[in-house]
Amino acid sequence: MSLAVTLSRAQEGVSAPQVMVEVHLSGGLPGTHIVGLPEAAVREARDRVRVAIQNAAFEYPNRKVTVNLAPAELPKDGGRFDLAIALGILAAGGQVPREKLDECEFLGELALSGDLRGVSGVLPALLRARARGRRVVVPRANAAEAALVPEADVLVADTLADVCSWLRNAGELALPGQADEGQAVDPGVPDLVDVRGQLQARRALEIAAAGGHHLLLIGPPGTGKTMLAERLPGILPPLGETEALETCAVLSVAGQRVEPSRWRQRPFRAPHHTASAVALVGGGSHPRPGEISLAHNGVLFLDELPEFSRHVLEVLREPLESGHILVSRAARQSTFPAQFQLVAAMNPCPCGYAGDARDRCRCTPDQIQRYRGRISGPLLDRIDLCVEVPRVPLAELGAPRSAYDEDSATVRARVVQARERALARAGRANAEINTRELERDCALGTAERHWFEAALERLGLSARAYHRILRVARSIADLDGGAAVLDRAHLAEALQYRRF
Structure with a gap:
């Protein structure tokens, strides 16, 4: 034959x-x-x-x-x-x-x-x-x-x-060998103990890690925004086997080598602000994964956010909601996972010193408005936490380490406990729960609901913001012990992070 x-x-x-x-x-x-x-x-x-x-x-x-x-x-x-x-x-x-x-x-x-x-x-x-x-x-x-x-x-x-x-049964083929268990946390990841001061930013970073929330850091140059973002992978919970295989599968498709000792570590991607839309979301005549897919189950850090092309930033809106990206070309369509955690950093104005105590800013109100207008409202609405990162006094930088300057291992232990509470309750991180699960898991008392609705009305927030604030409040409650009913303190702290 x-x-x-x-x-x-x-x-x-x-x-x-x-x-x-x-x-x-x-x-x-x-x-x-x-x-x-x-x-x-x-x-x-x-x-x-x-x-x-x-x-x-x-x-x-x-x-x-x-x-x-x-x-x-x-x-x-x-x-x-x-x-x-x-x-x-x-x-x-x-x-x-x-x-x-x-x-x-x-x-x-x-x-x-x-x-x-x-x-x-x-x-x-x-x-x-x-x-x-x-x-x-x-x-x-x-x-x-x-x-x-x-x-x-x-x-x-x-x-x-x-x-x-x-x-022909005349020889044998070898087995691939035993897989390296891999390190859950890269020992080379910078430690949070290196960050002095910035208590509010550290708190926001911990909340973001606990619930998988997107985070925006705003502050003058040299205040530690990049330092904080680089330390987020060190406080995130370790990847499960299924998540790790999903992440490695994207690397394999992209033609990148999978390091056996690092296959369980969460990825951290930091593309330059000159990156194109295709580089960010994927594409090409033969569709390949972009930065948002290479950051699947990890962190995507966008430094100098307003310097990115507005068109490039707008393509992030759909994957931020859906957790995947569909790349369509004339000959084929390809779907790539994109369940990433966005961390962005920006200056308050073009020169970077708006609001500085030493009055160093020389930008006009129109220049500041145009600078901040490079980021659309719908994209900002999809970011759960926004926190200011002010300048740290020089005396505080040189002072001995205080009890508030915790290392990554200490913070990660609290984050893991909070994430376990969320997984036991809904089977996923708080940032990913749907509306029905939100109604079930973010219960409010009558007084808290009236207070919360009045606050939203005064701030003029959208329905999406309403749901996102509740998810953040749920993460805060999980960090504080996992209370079944959200109280006013949880809601008030979540509200203060909607500063845009």
């Missing part, structure tokens, strides 16, 4: 749809034809595969070779199908047995020597294959990444000849 079928997986966003590689040998002029919507890198596989098969001491069929990648409507790109195509050609020609092909999936790019090279997007493919109960053969270069998927049936190979020997 001159027809053989092998299995592989394509890359579409962070999903990995299965691809059947059908190979048929027939009469006619010798040549190799690949069909099934292949991109240029896949079409070039015919030359890589032919030379790799010959250098692995096999005979390339002197016949017409037709390779069909099904489903035909799914675009295929990259060199990930090389190994599956080569094995299909060898099986169709009777040079390797077919018995193991039906139960395995194959990923890997072939060098001309027959060696296997690593490919991107292996982690999503392994997660899908594990759900289907299939074994996967991957290159040695992807072994560390493959070891992260628990209970996955994975074998690693160095060359095409090694895989063929295994199919």
